[in-house]
Amino acid sequence: MNTNILVVYFTWSNTSKKIAKKIQTLLQADIFQIQTEKTYPDTYLACVVDAGKEKMKKERPVLRDYLQNIERYEKIVLVFPNWWGSLPMPVFTFLEHLDFSGKTILPVCMNGGSGFSKTMKQIQETCPTAKVLEGIEIKKKAVDSEKTQKRLEKWLGIE
Numbered sequence: 015m016n017t018n019i020l021v022v023y024f025t026w027s028n029t030s031k032k033i034a035k036k037i038q039t040l041l042q043a044d045i046f047q048i049q050t051e052k053t054y055p056d057t058y059l060a061c062v063v064d065a066g067k068e069k070m071k072k073e074r075p076v077l078r079d080y081l082q083n084i085e086r087y088e089k090i091v092l093v094f095p096n097w098w099g100s101l102p103m104p105v106f107t108f109l110e111h112l113d114f115s116g117k118t119i120l121p122v123c124m125n126g127g128s129g130f131s132k133t134m135k136q137i138q139e140t141c142p143t144a145k146v147l148e149g150i151e152i153k154k155k156a157v158d159s160e161k162t163q164k165r166l167e168k169w170l171g172i173e
C-alpha cells in the first residue's frame with residue numbers, strides 16, 4: 015500500500031474514473047472523487063452549455079464532500095477532463111479549498127483532442143506552493159487501449 019499517495023478524480027462520462035481506478039490499482043493508492051452538490055445535465059450538449067456558463071461566470075460549484083486528511087498524503091494524482099480548454103470549475107473548488115504546500119501533484123488530463131490546453135498552467139497558478147510534475151494527457155478514445163496502459167505505467171515510473 016502506498017498510503018502517502020492519493021488519486022483524486024472528477025468525471026462526467028466516467029473516463030477519468032476509469033483512468034483513476036487504473037492508477038489506484040497500479041500504485042495501490044487511496045482514491046477520492048470530487049462530486050458536486052449540483053447535478054450536471056445528462057446529455058453532452060446540455061452539459062457543454064452548462065459548463066460553459068459556469069466557466070464564464072468563474073463559478074465554484076459547492077462540493078458534496080471536501081477531503082479532510084490531505085496532510086496524510088505527499089503525492090496527489092489529479093485526474094480530470096478538459097472542459098472548454100480549462101479545468102472543470104469543481105476542480106478549482108477542490109484545489110482552492112485545500113493547502114497543497116509541499117505536496118507533489120501529478121496531473122492527468124482526459125480530453126477529446128485538445129490535450130492539456132490551459133490546465134497545467136491553471137493547476138500551478140492555483141497551487142503555487144505545490145510541486146506540479148509533468149502531466150500526462152489521454153484522449154477519450156484511447157482510454158481502454160493497451161498503449162494507454164503502457165504510457166501510464168511509464169509515466170508513473172512502473173516498468
Ligand SMILES: Cc1cc2nc3c(=O)[nH]c(=O)nc-3n(C[C@H](O)[C@H](O)[C@H](O)COP(=O)(O)O)c2cc1C
Pocket residue numbers: 024025026027028029030031058061062063065066094095096097098099100124125126127128129153154
Ligand atoms: C462540458 C465539456 C466540455 C469539454 N470541452 C472539451 C475541450 O475543450 N477540449 C477537449 O479536447 N475535450 C473536451 N471535452 C471532452 C472531454 O474532455 C473528454 O470527453 C473526457 O474524456 C471526458 O472525461 P470524463 O469521461 O471523465 O468526463 C469536453 C467535455 C465536456 C462534457
